[in-house]
Amino acid sequence: MSWPQRLSEQVVLLALSLLVGLLAGLSSAAFLLTLEWATATRLSHPALLFGLPVAGLAIGLVYHYGGGRAAEGNNLIIDEIHDPQAWVPRRMAPMIFVGTVMTQLFGGSAGREGAAIQMSGSLTDWASRTLRISPAHRRILLVAAISAGFGAVFGVPLAGAVFGLEVQRKTGKHLKAVVPCLVASVTGSVIVTWLGITHTLTPDLGHIELSFIVLLKVTIAAVAFGLIGTVFSVTVHLIKLIFARLLSWFPARPFFGGLVVIALSLLWHTRIYNGLSIGLIEQSLFGGPVPTWAFAAKLLLTAVTLGSGFVGGEVTPLFVMGATLGASLALLLHLPVPFLAALGFVAVFGGAANAPIACTIMGLELFGVGAAPYFLLACFVSFAWSSHRGLYSAGESSSRSLYLPWCVQVLRRQSAVANIP
Known part of the structure; x- marks a missing residue:
């Protein structure tokens, strides 16, 4: 491949990485805002806890009869990076969004990164399918989607960039994803911050002497x-x-x-x-x-x-x-x-x-x-x-x-x- 072709490929990949970060940032911002509402509502209405079994039944019915491969969650996205078989289902994003919010609203104990990563991965694969992205670029973008979802939802863009590479355990095969992961994670995190979403307050520990x-x-x-x-x-x-x-x-x-x-x-x-x-x-x-x-x-x-x-x-x-x-x-x-x-x-x-x-x-x-x-x-x-x-x-x-x-x-x-x- 000549250097003009390589340059063109990198420019395209950079633009796609920005798109991945945009999708992750917007979906994570909407998700975090909804979670804030769910938490505030649950705390002001303690009786909602008694609706948790019904919420669980509803979630179970949707995932059992309509989930398909989307029920595999984060592992499906990682599987598609390692051994592509089919597109990540588009329904994964709305299902995990609503399911996680219901879990939180009624008092279940769960987190939020699963939803952020699955929404980012599902939306990224939808974009790859729509834009007819090559299989090689699609795999890179899925790695970047993991980074973007993690970085955006926790406000840690650098850790998010590394997380996407590290968690799928075959980093050596995806060195081309380093820059896309960084670009996507930073973009997603910036968008969440720009939209006014705040993260958990943490203290600066200052300098601690080695002992x-x-x-x-x-x-x-x-x-x-x-x-x-x-x-x-x-x-x-x-x-x-x-x-x-x-x-x-x-x-x-x-x-x-x-x-x-x-x-x-x-x-x-x-x-x-x-x-x-x-x-x-x-x-x-x-x-x-x-x-x-x-x-x-x-x-x-x-x-x-x-x-x-x-x-x-x-x-x-x-x-x-x-x-x-x-x-x-x-x-x-x-x-x-x-x-x-x-x-x-x-x-x-x-x-x-x-x-x-x-x-x-x-x-x-x-x-x-x-x-x-x-x-x-x-x-x-x-x-x-x-x-x-x-x-x-x-x-x-x-x-x-x-x-x-x-x-x-x-x-x-x-x-x-x-x-x-």
Whole structure:
């Protein structure tokens, strides 16, 4: 290929990357605004929680009878990057948008990145089909769509750019996607900010001196961060297995899952674990009072919500688990609560998603560069102690199956027998 042709190709790819960022930014902004409404409505009308089983039944019916391949979620987008089979369904975007908002409105515990990535991927593939993009460029744009959705919904453009490359686990095959990922992620994030959407407030940790004792304590905490990500993954798959064994008709699973969420909420006499639980993150990061076992309660409620068939993301709940676990460990390890909560915020997700580089960068974007060595250490130690299955199983490297804890391997075999995604 001559240099004029290469230049022309790069210009086209740059323009398409801007389009991907535009689609991700606009869809994420609309989604975040709707989530704000859903959260405010739920908090002002606590009785909405009792409608969660009906909402679950509705979500289950739509996904069971009309979802098709869209029910595969984020893994479908990653599969289409690795081994293209068919276009990402256009219905994926509205289904995940409405389904996630319903989950949040009625008190399910789930996140938002799943919706952002799926909307971005679905809209990007629709544009690729409409514009008759080549298969090679289509794959690059899908990687960029993951970056754009993540960067836009969390306001972390640099971490988003790396996340799209890192999470699909075959970065070496998509080096051409580096610039498109960066352009799309920055564009999406800028659009969300330009439209006046604000993200979770995070403190600047300032400069933190390197200390052997602190490094040792952070390493100990990071092991716990990695293990809690593994516990979350195992718990979600165990609950999926239990519901599949007990209820063969899929729409019934989120219905009864909603009943379990109601029961747990009433048993705990609090609603702080329902929805996104952003308040718990802010309390942890700014040194406010946080229940010692908040991370375990959030883990269980999220596992029941997602394991029973509700839709949404896992990332924000993992942020909550990490921040609250960090806050609890800070008291035991005699470290500043905001410092260890911030490390937990990114490290639990870094281990669970097998994306330590992106999460290290996220830590620097959100909390400043003064604690960079500690973010790097926490994210990679957490990654080393995680199950390596990852939130997005389609992106898992097959060679890493050798290192999966036996309990995860057993659950995966049982899930395959029961035909559970």
